[in-house]
Amino acid sequence: MSQAAIRVLVAEDEALIRMDLVEMLGELGYAVVGQAANGQLAVDLAVQLQPDVVLMDVAMPVRDGLSAATEIIERRTAPVVMVTAFSESDTVQHAAHAGALGYLVKPFNRSDLRPAIELAVARWAQMIQLEQQVDDLGARVRARDVVDEAKSLLQAQLGMSEAEAFALLRKQAMDGRVTLAEVAAQVLRAAPASNDLH
Numbered sequence: 001m002s003q004a005a006i007r008v009l010v011a012e013d014e015a016l017i018r019m020d021l022v023e024m025l026g027e028l029g030y031a032v033v034g035q036a037a038n039g040q041l042a043v044d045l046a047v048q049l050q051p052d053v054v055l056m057d058v059a060m061p062v063r064d065g066l067s068a069a070t071e072i073i074e075r076r077t078a079p080v081v082m083v084t085a086f087s088e089s090d091t092v093q094h095a096a097h098a099g100a101l102g103y104l105v106k107p108f109n110r111s112d113l114r115p116a117i118e119l120a121v122a123r124w125a126q127m128i129q130l131e132q133q134v135d136d137l138g139a140r141v142r143a144r145d146v147v148d149e150a151k152s153l154l155q156a157q158l159g160m161s162e163a164e165a166f167a168l169l170r171k172q173a174m175d176g177r178v179t180l181a182e183v184a185a186q187v188l189r190a191a192p193a194s195n196d197l198h
Contacts, residue, residue, distance in 0.1 A: 006121060007033045009051040011042035011068070012083065013060050017106070021055065021083075024110045030117065039063030046072045053121050055104075058084035058091060066098045073099035079124035081116050083108075143181035150184035153191060 008030045012018040015037070022032045034049045036042035039060040046054055054072055058065040069080040081102030082095040095103055101120035104112055147169065154165035173183045 005031075006053060006117065007031045007049070007051045008117070009034045009036065009042065009046055009049060009054045009078070011036040011039070011045075011054060011056040011060065011065065013037050013057060017057075024113055028110060028114055037061075039065055039068035042068045043071050046077045047075065051078050053117055053124075054078050054080045055083050055117075056080050056100075058082055058086065058095070066094050069095070069100055070098040076128070079120040081120045143179070143184075146181050146188065147184040150187040153187060157191075 008025055010018055010021050010025070010032055012021060012035075018035055018037070022035065025032050033051050034045040036045050039056075040063040042054065042056060042060070042065070043063070054069070054077075056065045056069050056072075060068065065082065065084075069082065072078060072080055079101040080099070081104060082098075082100045083104045083106065084091060084095075085106045092103060101123045102116040104116050147166075150169060151162055151165040154160050154168060155162060158165075160168070169180055169183050169187070173180045176183065
């Protein structure tokens with residue numbers, strides 16, 4: 001993803017710092033799609049604008065930056081890079097606990113921005129991909145369980161071997177141009193009438 005394509009939401013309550021940040025981001029080729037002066041507005045704008053990354057000040061009015069970051073991340077809206085004047089380990093740990101994927105300590109300069117943003121965006125993409133793989137794996141396991149249950153049902157009700165039950169399910173899936181799991185689910189839903197399958 002090129003810098004020009006990366007859309008940034010800037011959440012910073014101090015207007016001068018926010019303006020400097022927006023200017024630096026522009027000079028680096030990033031697109032600033034929104035600016036928020038408080039934590040709640042940052043959450044609302046993140047949901048509305050769907051940026052690629054959020055730069056979030058820790059100390060924000062209305063709602064603090066850490067709780068705002070937590071909600072943005074939990075909603076899987078965007079990665080968050082925390083921006084703060086505090087480098088104490090407590091603050092860093094709170095940011096990590098909130099799920100922040102980057103941390104910038106003020107005052108920072110333009111050269112500090114790119115690595116923080118690029119790394120956060122890359123880590124976010126990896127995290128989302130991993131979650132999708134886990135979801136896909138879970139779906140495959142559930143599908144296998146449904147097929148196994150349907151095979152057992154056919155074996156019990158129709159006196160088939162496991163191989164015969166599987167062959168029947170596979171034939172119905174091919175004939176109906178549906179997945180094996182879909183046929184298995186139909187078999188289980190129609191359990192009392194499963195003699196009709198023979």
